[in-house]
Amino acid sequence: MPIFGTALLALCTVLGVALGEILGAVLHVKANVGGVGLAMLLLLAARQALARRGWLRPGLRLGIEFWAFLYIPIVVAMAAQQNVRAALSGGPMVLIAGLGAVTLCFALVALLGRLMKERADD
Amino acid sequence: MTEIWTRIASDQALILGFVAVGAIMGAAQLLSRGLTRGRIHGSAIAILGALALAWLGGELTGGKKGLADVPGLAGLTLLGGAMLRDFAIVATAFEVDTAEARKAGWAGVIALALGTLVPFVLGVGVAWGFGYRDAVSLTTLGAGTVTYIVGPVTGAALGASSPVIALSIATGVFKAVLVMTATPFVARFIGLDNPRSAMLFGGLMGTVSGVSGGLAATDERLVPYGALTATFHTGIGCLVCPSVLFLAVRALM
Structure with missing residues (x-):
């Protein structure tokens, strides 16, 4: 049944976010540390456990995959509610810092990606 | 009616x-x-x-x-x-190839470290260039260049002035918007076409909204890999910016 998939996804999300909050409190940080990443790891662990028992039925998968398909529309909704006006009106300092950081990090993606490829080829 | x-x-x-x-x-x-x-x-x-x-x-x-x-x-x-964004991101993990994710693990950690340090140093440098000289404002503006959550969290922790906090948020939001819009156009040139480079990308860019939007616009199969590393970015930024990096900036002043 799809609801079991959605419920499992919800359980993993809530547990992961809670772990992220606890990690933040332990580290004295006013933010969630990796909650979504931890939730993703929990869901992957759950997938393996279910697959081993043969419980990974199409119905259950549908309850999770439906939300994965809704991901892009959700991102579009997220983009539609950004404060774009404020981001563009922050003046030259905001523009220079933002552009500089993004350009440098794009270059680092290319550089590290190439280094990793060379290591893998060795 | x-x-x-x-x-x-x-x-x-x-x-x-x-x-x-x-x-x-x-x-x-x-x-x-x-x-x-x-x-x-x-x-x-x-x-x-x-x-x-x-x-x-x-x-x-x-x-x-x-x-x-x-x-x-x-x-x-x-x-x-x-809430729904994170729920849907977690759902995309269901299709993740765990072997691929494990292979890029160590590189993800390096990407996270660089992704915090490089924008921070750049943000502090630009703020210096615009005449800011006190360690609290410099650190807050540097933190805003990491993500728009790290900026205000750091500013609040250090007691920065409200215009400085507002500027740090604006920088972070601009960065997120820029990552969302530019990624599909530069993806080909930076080799962003496989799970491993997506994990690097997530760690370096950080902003979850920017990374998830940018990857969704490029190739949706890469989204979970980028999100996996990006999600640790804000937490790490909030950890090191008001502490280690603030002390470093103050020592240099």
Whole structure:
């Protein structure tokens, strides 16, 4: 049944976010540390456990995959509610810092990606 | 008539949000096929269009929530809010190839470290260039260049002034918007076409909204890999900016 998939996804999300909050409190940080990443790891662990028992039925998968398909529309909704006006009106300092950081990090993606490829080829 | 509309606008907010997003994505799909013959991804056009509409919404209403401030479209805040966004990101992990993710593990850690340090140093440098000289403002503005959450969290922890905190948020939001819009266009040049480079990308760019939007517009199969590392970025930034990096900036002053 799809609801079991959605419920499992919800359980993993809530547990992961809670772990992220606890990690933040332990580290004295006013933010969630990796909650979504931890939730993703929990869901992957759950997938393996279910697959081993043969419980990974199409119905259950549908309850999770439906939300994965809704991901892009959700991102579009997220983009539609950004404060774009404020981001563009922050003046030259905001523009220079933002552009500089993004350009440098794009270059680092290319550089590290190439280094990793060379290591893998060795 | 107006009474019925106001009631529907408030009672059916989320449902109207689905209609609005469906319309944006439908129009984007048509533009992608008609104008670019599918060369620019429909989702990339949809995200760009949504950002343009968010700007228009801000201009029309003077509000802070883009298109969601337009009457009848308030449901976008729920549909595109952090709760459903994180829920859907976790769902994408279901298709992750665990062997690939493990292979890029160590590189993800390096990417996270560089992704915090490089924007921070750059942000501090630019703020210095604009005449800021006190360690608290410099650290807050540097932190804003990491992500728009790290900036205000750091500023609040250090007691920065409110205009400085506002600037740090603006820098972070601009960075997120820039990552969302530029990624599909530069993806080919930086080799962003496999799970491993997506994990590097997530760790370096950090901003979850920027990374998830940028990867969605490039190739949706890469989203979970980028999100996996990006999600640790804000937490690490909030950890090191008000502590180690602040002490380093103060020592240099």
